[in-house]
Amino acid sequence: MEFASFLLKRALWSLLVLFGLSIIIFAIARGIPGDPARISLGPAATPEQVQLLRDRLGLDRPLIEQFGLFVGGLMQGDLGRSLLTERSVTADIRDTFAATFELVLVTITVALVCGAPMGVAAATWRNRWPDHVVQFVSIFSAVTPTFLKALLLQILAGYVLHILPTTGRLPAGMDFSADLTGMLLIDSVLRGRPDVFFEAIRHLLLPVIALSLASMGQIARITRASMIDVAGQDYIEANRAFGVPEHVRVFKYALRPSFVPPLTILGLQFSALIGNAFVVELIFAWPGMAAYGVRAILQKDLNAVMGVVMVSGVFFVIVNLVIDILVGYVDPRVRIRGRR
Amino acid sequence: MAHLSELAAEPQRLSNAYQNWYRFSRNPSAVIGTAIVIICILTAIFAPLITPYPEHVGAVVNFRERHLPPSADYWFGTDNVGRDIFTRVVFGMRISLLLALVVLATAVPVGTVLGLLAGYYGGWVEIVIMRFTDIALAIPGLVMVMAVAAVLSPDLLTSMIAIAALWWTWHARLIYSITRQTRVQDYIEAAETLGASKFHILFREILPNCVSALAVKTSLDAGFVILIGSTLSFLGLGIQPPTPDLGTMVASGAAFLPSYWWESVLPGCAILFVSLGFNLLGDGLRDMFDVEDVR
Amino acid sequence: MIARKLLASVALSTMLTATIPLSAWAQNVVTMTTGQIFRSIDPAKVTDYTDYMGVVNLYDGLTSVEPDGSIVPALAESWEVSPDAREVTYKLRDDATFSDGSPVEAGDVVYSVERLLRINQGPASMLAGVLTPGSVTAVDNKTVKFTLAKNFAPFLAVVPAIFILNEEAVKPHEGDDDAQSWLATNAAGAGPFTLKAYDRGTRLTVVRNEDYYKGFPENPIDEVRWIVVNDEASVRAMGASGELTMTGPFQSPDTYDALEGMGYKIENHPTSSTLYLKLNNQVTPTDDVHIRRAIALATDYETIREVIFPGNRLTTPLPDTFKQFHADDVPEPKYDLEAARAEVAKSKYAGQPISITLGFLTGIKYQEEISLLMQANLEQIGFTVTQAVNPWNRVTELATKVETTPAVNQIFFSATYPSPDSMFHTQYHSSAAGTWASMEWINDPEVDKLIEEARGTGELDKQIDIYKELQHKLVDMQSDVFLLTQVSKHALNKCLEGLSIIPMRSFGYDFSRYSWNCD
């Protein structure tokens, strides 16, 4: 019951955030110098075409009405046409999102699956070599620009050592279309194509490493700090005094509260993750939404830029909602207080 | 929690300044971080004096000496038009530091004041400010900055504005939570009862409590801002050529990887170096002040 | 724990060392990189170099173009021009078929042209004012007649850009947008290849249409895969792994060197693509001819051609690949800073600080290098220089107004059809002003008159005279700095033969001309 109302509260909050996001995007879209209709139609457009779009977007109407139209369009999934591809932005994003989703999802998983144990190891062997290694790795992965990591990995693994493919999701000649979920790892399993699965993983390896290192380091650091913090808490000491064995103390009573801060951090990190996905996708020619977004940004494809920002925002909000639910599940304090 | 700390026989109580200095000097990350930051700042300030070819900052072309590897003449080698990369890296560092300085000089005061107000007054002030920061924090920042930089004309100033416009929210949130904890302390109540002005309470009583957390956060942030700035310029949303910019240098040097690796790797290492400095400093300060995990 | 780690590392190393399974199922596969995305594969919407690369393989036109610029039969086996040059009648080949096997008929031609005019994008711009709805009629099943609305000498040269759609195949998908959505991801043409996979941002793959009516050379190419790769390092990495068969012509010199080292052959072909510094003739300080001449004299042509961007010399607006039209008597431009200073002294801006903006494209290495070189030289003759780097869209936007067009713009221009008219009308006629190709803003009635005269006459000798006069005039005005004509460089697998440059769009990448000659 209390969990349900917590979920409801979080969901409503997410909606509010999305509303705020749409205001900001609208402000940017309308605040730019120049005529949005002209910009989104491109230089080849005739004055009549421009006027037609001005009418459709209601650019001559009061701002508040324009905002209504804008949000109405968003709700119907209408993000306008892309100047670059001359298709609807919604269709473009639909085609590219799965690739980004797969990349980001694998990255988060890798960051968590590697980062958390690294943190636990560092906390367990505090001030010994595993700790030093983890600290070193996490500091350096946090301060190295993602594009540098991506470039170096690409050069090293792809060019110098020739061991991994450096671009795309699959080899050029591979005959496979991910038409079920759009995610190669899943579709290849569903279609019984181990060769595709294998290639998909090989192609994912470099981008995922480049993208996950920073989050992994952060998660390891936070897990370490939080393990150490929890281990010193009175309730762990109390368990000891009541004769609860060490393995139960560590793996049941200490581990669970220790996971709250890293999860929370993951939610915040996700923002940077999406941003860095833009760079990584570009470098590895990953056919995702972020690469589409960068091209749109560089070419000033206004509608596409706004669409990509909006979709990243929605993606971000949903991931954070999921994380909220996880945190709420792990930590009753959160769901009872209702906020992190 | 009193148990263990109670046991350690307290060392001679030292004067605060000395104690801080002692803890600082015993903290390797703080010391290394400070050293790096100072080196960077000094090189940035004295860039024209210490660089061998200060004129290479502008439009100098020397196609006979393009793509030279690092040597005694050109410590970091030369780029695709024959300019000294070391000189350009040092000047690029200047731009990066300037970016961090401007962004933080805008975002920190704004965030601090709003955080103080929200934390102290509560009520609708808190609702308006904190809900706004919540929304702002719930938006993928880098993506937003890219979008803003893109629709406006891409240059350094736009990037700065775009980053600062989002950055203050982090500080507001931090100051807000500290203010909330401090507000209920007895001495604040005492000051209120004695009729101290709001200004006095906010800036003389509460603000000093935030200083250590603020120092940690600002230092860590300087590193992040530099990273974000370099990412923007890597994507071509930064400063216009020929002015040197580290991110742009990495991007343009990347075309010559791996044969002329120095053209992208060394500027990349410079970014790493600066942001490492600020991060270590921030970490060190965090350990020193023993503030809770400030992100 | 340790056991698991060991297992993981074994798994990882097998994954790392496994080689990419080579495509055993297709015999001759060409993998070509391109730096730009395929915006469209709809023949009514294609505009740029990359777009045309796709459609020339998927579709055929009535006629085609040879490397020397001559127009040759394709779907049409012959054509006749009426004495007043207002009517052109094409006779279709009896054996011409679409890739689905159905015959190509006059109705398909009418449908394709009408659709092109309705959508009014891409190739339609070349036909503006020349063809109107109803201009094309089917005389019989295999004969079509084009009636021109006005005299347009280059018409025959434009026709290869009109690709013929299979009306029957398109109709069911017409919807309310002339099948634009359907043709955005499908092809229905008579070309030598059919569409296999298309992802606009990343790749386009086509496979051979074995029943192609024109047939193929021996050892034909069975499959072509274009991969969109944005950076040089990736191109080289693909070369190193052997994935790459052929690069595009826009890689950096270092990449070609590197690929040559890996065993690729490098082919150099002169082209009619030209690189200009377009000088805005209406803003300060380039409104003064002396300043324009000073800039031309401050240009280090040799360094640009030899170090920065491989090219041949360009002396007039027209590349000398248009042999008979080229004014050979115009002297080669010189790099002479002293003379440049003298020109500045003669200008109305003499003695004042002169600031100037150099525009070039975001992310194009050679343009950045040229711009830096120009800045260095211009600063020596006393200019204050600002660089304006802009993405392509922004450039096209800036070009729409004379006051937003930078004083100096680096523009790369290729003939869109094999006629000097393509070079002159698009760039210098006042009615074409406001586009990226005409950033000079010349607006000179005499120039306009000459261009129109050449268009209106059917006599070759007269055309030659007019075009030579035009070249002298423009060189005299120093409308632009004429930097170079591109020597296009490609790195190719040693087995791949058939690359030739055709003075129309990217017609040279029609892979039915290529063959794989290794054993």
Place this chain on the structure above:
Amino acid sequence: MSSALLSVRDLHVDFTTYNQTHKVLKGINLDIPPHSQIALVGESGSGKTVTMKAIMGLLRQPLARITAGEMYYDGRDLLTMPDKERVALRGTAMSMIFQDPMTSLNPVFTIGDQMRTILKYADRRLGRTRSARERKVRVLEVLGQVRMRDPERVFQSYPIMLSGGMRQRVLIAMALLSEPKLLIADEPGTALDVTTQAQILKLMKDLVEERGLALLMITHNLGVVRETCSYVYVMNKGVVVEHGSTADLFAAPQEDYTKALIAAVPRLTGETRFGTVEAMR
């Protein structure tokens, strides 16, 4: 060898930090007879908590080291017995009530989960077998004994859902789960307001008396001692400076230190926190 349930003889404990050794306990002697209520009084840093931890076997090795002394529980030598037996005593024969109800309960598990786990391992050590259901019955029973109005609800609650007083009762219930003979209470209730603290002390006193347990109360508050305990040990700087029956000690304190403690009684109750804050500024 006395008849005491617990006796401590000449206990020395050293702490080593940063290569410096501090003598924290310098020869403590302490006797806790069965069914008696004993107080161990002293300021922060006097060593009373270390004494308690030494008794419970909770000192962190190698940071803290027992350098000399003996400890007997029910006639068995605590310092020489095998670790396993020593651990077996914890929570069963001797049990502890923690000081701070806000931090001594794991925030992310229910009260029932935590108490059942404690009971499960206590049972295992004592060789008892009980089904999960039986353990729940026992937990509910103990929660009832600490006068929880709705034990079932408390069982399913997370700590955050309970008031400070209720949480303190849960801590007491935890200590009583396996019916120990010796109960050690570490400053019980100091984190609570005065009224609740009084209730808790009353509850504890009643429980101890009902069951005839021995109680060792660790506190700095002599006011608490007067109401709860019959015998007092006063500690200062790692040694017991004075001990005697509560009545005697209050009537005629011998040491200046004890006198000062007694003089401070009224002020020490409930107002300590203000002092702490003042000191911190």
